[in-house]
Amino acid sequence: MLLADFGTTYSKFINLADDAKPFIQETKTLGKELQIDVATGHNGKRFCTTYVNELTALAKGGESLIGAESFTLLDCGSRDIKYIRYENNTLADMGWNAECGASMGFTIELLERYYEIDFSSLTPPATCFSITCGVLGMSHIFDEITTGISATDAVAKFVKSIAINAYRFAGEPKTIHLSGGLCDNPLFTASFPCEVVPLGRYVLLEGIRRITEEQA
Amino acid sequence: MGISSQDLKIITTLADSAQVGIVGVPPLKAIKAIGTRTILDLDEAIVKQNIEETILYLPRVYCAILRTVMLNGLHLDLDAIIIDVGPGKCDAARHVATILSDKLKIPIIQTRNNDQQNFGTPLCEAKMPLMDKMQAICTGVQRPTTHDNHKPCVPTAGFWGVPPRDFSILRYFPDTTHVFGWARCMENKTPDNWQLETMTDNAIPTIFFGQSFCAKTAMAKHLAARHPKGLFLDSDVTTGNSTRAKVQAFLELSGVS
Numbered sequence: 332m333l334l335a336d337f338g339t340t341y342s343k344f345i346n347l348a349d350d351a352k353p354f355i356q357e358t359k360t361l362g363k364e365l366q367i368d369v370a371t372g373h374n375g376k377r378f379c380t381t382y383v384n385e386l387t388a389l390a391k392g393g394e395s396l397i398g399a400e401s402f403t404l405l406d407c408g409s410r411d412i413k414y415i416r417y418e419n420n421t422l423a424d425m426g427w428n429a430e431c432g433a434s435m436g437f438t439i440e441l442l443e444r445y446y447e448i449d450f451s452s453l454t455p456p457a458t459c460f461s462i463t464c465g466v467l468g469m470s471h472i473f474d475e476i477t478t479g480i481s482a483t484d485a486v487a488k489f490v491k492s493i494a495i496n497a498y499r500f501a502g503e504p505k506t507i508h509l510s511g512g513l514c515d516n517p518l519f520t521a522s523f524p525c526e527v528v529p530l531g532r533y534v535l536l537e538g539i540r541r542i543t544e545e546q547a
Numbered sequence: 548m549g550i551s552s553q554d555l556k557i558i559t560t561l562a563d564s565a566q567v568g569i570v571g572v573p574p575l576k577a578i579k580a581i582g583t584r585t586i587l588d589l590d591e592a593i594v595k596q597n598i599e600e601t602i603l604y605l606p607r608v609y610c611a612i613l614r615t616v617m618l619n620g621l622h623l624d625l626d627a628i629i630i631d632v633g634p635g636k637c638d639a640a641r642h643v644a645t646i647l648s649d650k651l652k653i654p655i656i657q658t659r660n661n662d663q664q665n666f667g668t669p670l671c672e673a674k675m676p677l678m679d680k681m682q683a684i685c686t687g688v689q690r691p692t693t694h695d696n697h698k699p700c701v702p703t704a705g706f707w708g709v710p711p712r713d714f715s716i717l718r719y720f721p722d723t724t725h726v727f728g729w730a731r732c733m734e735n736k737t738p739d740n741w742q743l744e745t746m747t748d749n750a751i752p753t754i755f756f757g758q759s760f761c762a763k764t765a766m767a768k769h770l771a772a773r774h775p776k777g778l779f780l781d782s783d784v785t786t787g788n789s790t791r792a793k794v795q796a797f798l799e800l801s802g803v804s
Contacts, residue, residue, distance in 0.1 A: 386796030411789065422800045425778065427789040 334543065335379070336388070336535040337361075337372035340409040340437060341512060343536045347543070353533045369543050371535050373410055383539045386425055390415045392538030393508065396530055403504040406534065407497055407513040409437040414501040428500055435493045436513055438465030442472070442489070446482045450518040456484065459492040459522075468492060487518060494522035510534035549574045550629075550658045557654050561626055568623065569689070570616050570640060571631030572738040574660045578691045581629075586689045589619040589628065592712065596622055598784055604646055610760045611712040611784040613643045620647050627654045635660035635738035637762055659739075666693050666736040671726035673697035677717040680726060681710050684734045694734065704803045705753030706730075708767055712758060716786040719794045721803060725751070729763065745770065752776040752801035754794060759783040776801060 336343040342361060345353040358374055370379035371388040393404035393415055405414040412435060413427040443450065460475075462468035468489055475485040501507060506526040513519045514529035521527075550573070558580040561567065567581050568589040578586075587593060590612050599607075601617045620628060628651070632641035641657065648655040670683050675697075687694055700723050707728040711717070727747055732738045747753060747770060755771035757764030759781045771779035778797045782790045 384792050384796045384799065386792055387799050390796065390800050413789075421776075422797070425793060425797060425800075427793050 332368045332543065334536060334539050335367045335370045335372070335375070336533075336539070337370055337374035337378055338408055338410075338512075339373050340440070341532070342372070342374070343533055345533075345536055345540060347540070353536055355532065369539050371539050373408075383542055385535065386413060386415065386427060388535040388538035388542070389413060389510065390417075390422065390425075390538065391541045392510070392534035392536070393417070395537050395541045396534060397508055397528075402508055403501055403506070404508045404510060404530075404534070405497060405501045406510040407436055407493075407519075408511050409440070410434055412497050412500060416502060416504070424502065426500060434465040435468075435497070436465075436511065438469060439490060439493065439513065439516065439519070442469075442486045446486055448483055448486055450490070450516050453483070453487050453518045455491050455494075455518065455522040456487050459488050459495055462489070462492045463496055465493065490516070490518050491522040494519055495524070498523050498525060549661060550577050550656070554654075554656045554658070555580050557656065558627065558629070565626035566624060568620065568625045568628040569630075570628065570643075571636035572660055572688050572733055572736065573629045573631050573658050575662050575664070575691050575736060577629050577656075577658055578689065587619070587623060587625070588685060588689065589616045589623075590710070591615070591619075591685065593619050594622040604650065605643070608760060610637075610639055610758055612709070612758055612761070613639055614784075615712060616640075616643055617647070620651060625651075625653055627656060629656045629658060631658045631660045631738065633659040633739070634741075639762070661739050662737055663740070664736065666734070668726075668731050668734045669694055669697040669699070670734050671731045672699035672702070674700035674722050676722055677706060677720040677724050677726075678714050680724075681714060681717055681730065684726070684730055685710055688733055688736075700725075702748060702751045704798060704801075705748055705751045706756060707747060707753055707770065708756030709758055709761065709763060711756060711782060711786075712784055713782065713786045716756075716782060716790060716794060719791065719798065720754075721798075727753070728755075728767075747774055747777075749775055752798065752803055753778075754797065755779050757781040 332347045334345050342358045343355050365378050367379045369381045371383040371385050376382050389406050400420045401418045403416045416424040460471040472485045472489050508528045510530050514531050566585045568587050570589050598614050601614045630644045644657050702725040703721050703723040705725050709729045732740050732744050755767040757767035764781050768779045771777035
């Protein structure tokens with residue numbers, strides 16, 4: 332059985348019949364004829380037989396991977412951010428910001444490529460911008476560059492701004508379990524003013540794997 | 548204040564064929580004065596024109612219900628509008644009433660509904676699809692009489708808030724959803740009843756809905772935070788995918804089938 336999390340930029344797959352190691356592929360390279368048994372993600376509905384709600388997949392993935400009674404799990408994707416908060420094994424809160432939190436991950440990747448930035452060489456700056464959206468936040472970068480600051484430093488402020496915005500969106504917890512491609516961005520994870528536990532890109536995939544097993 | 552005798556006279560002297568637009572829950576006296584004349588609820592999306600037309604008169608970032616009122620007012624052939632303002636509706640309705648008065652050549656009657664006679668809330672606790680229930684509550688505003696009897700059901704979920712601009716969000720709730728908030732006040736015909744409006748049932752998973760840019764979103768967020776199984780949700784003109792997914796996931800993860 333093939334499961335997938337079809338993200339905006341990257342899609343993640345796992346074949347339960349194989350050795351169950353997940354793999355990743357750029358969404359833009361997927362063929363239209365692709366058909367998956369169970370899927371989640373922004374692009375999932377058009378590729379699958381059974382679709383799982385993204386927040387449900389995130390929650391189930393968190394239950395499976397974190398194993399704590401209380402936790403906050405934040406997923407930062409290319410297009411949106413969403414979080415789940417559990418208290419004493421009970422759902423306490425959730426949120427999904429697809430409009431005002433739009434394109435944060437995607438914008439960071441675009442900037443990384445355009446300015447050829449190595450995020451592992453950067454430390455979080457002392458200050459940041461007041462932004463709620465990747466697209467609108469770009470104008471802050473361009474404005475900052477006009478003041479004489481380097482593009483790399485301006486982007487670093489932008490990345491920290493995105494992290495602070497996501498932290499507030501998730502309810503300012505003491506510890507954030509982080510999901511999504513931005514787990515691999517050391518500047519982003521270091522920019523949170525709280526403890527960050529990166530869980531990687533496959534949390535939603537783990538969620539639908541667990542749901543599939545529960546229903547079997 | 549309720550409604551002045553002068554305004555009541557304006558209503559009663561309208562032609563029998565007159566079309567009267569209402570906004571919010573007008574006082575019972577006003578509804579009785581309208582009598583058999585046609586009532587159009589301007590809070591509902593009646594006309595099909597693009598809501599963006601209203602940006603000539605209202606900011607784009609504004610309550611979608613009041614933008615809808617403006618759009619209906621601009622396009623419907625109305626003989627009068629009765630618009631409730633103040634605690635029973637909202638302060639923003641007063642501003643919209645002023646703008647409508649400037650724009651339209653018909654009587655725009657402002658009321659302050661402080662009716663305290665309780666008509667009951669059988670619909671809010673009945674077992675029926677939530678979209679139908681909400682529509683029945685809204686339609687009930689146009690009648691000065693009590694609602695039909697409905698047996699209360701055992702609730703499995705709750706919806707707190709105002710009737711949303713886009714009812715499609717209600718599709719995902721079970722038929723055993725109880726209605727709270729201002730919608731409950733609407734059925735009771737007491738729109739300015741703070742005690743009733745803030746009443747909740749802590750035993751059931753409840754979505755606290757606010758229409759984006761409506762002042763009541765603050766109370767929705769506050770009550771959701773205090774509720775042991777509450778989720779705050781706001782939505783603007785239409786229900787987006789993420790809003791739909793939030794409702795579905797919340798109900799699913801709360802064990803509501």
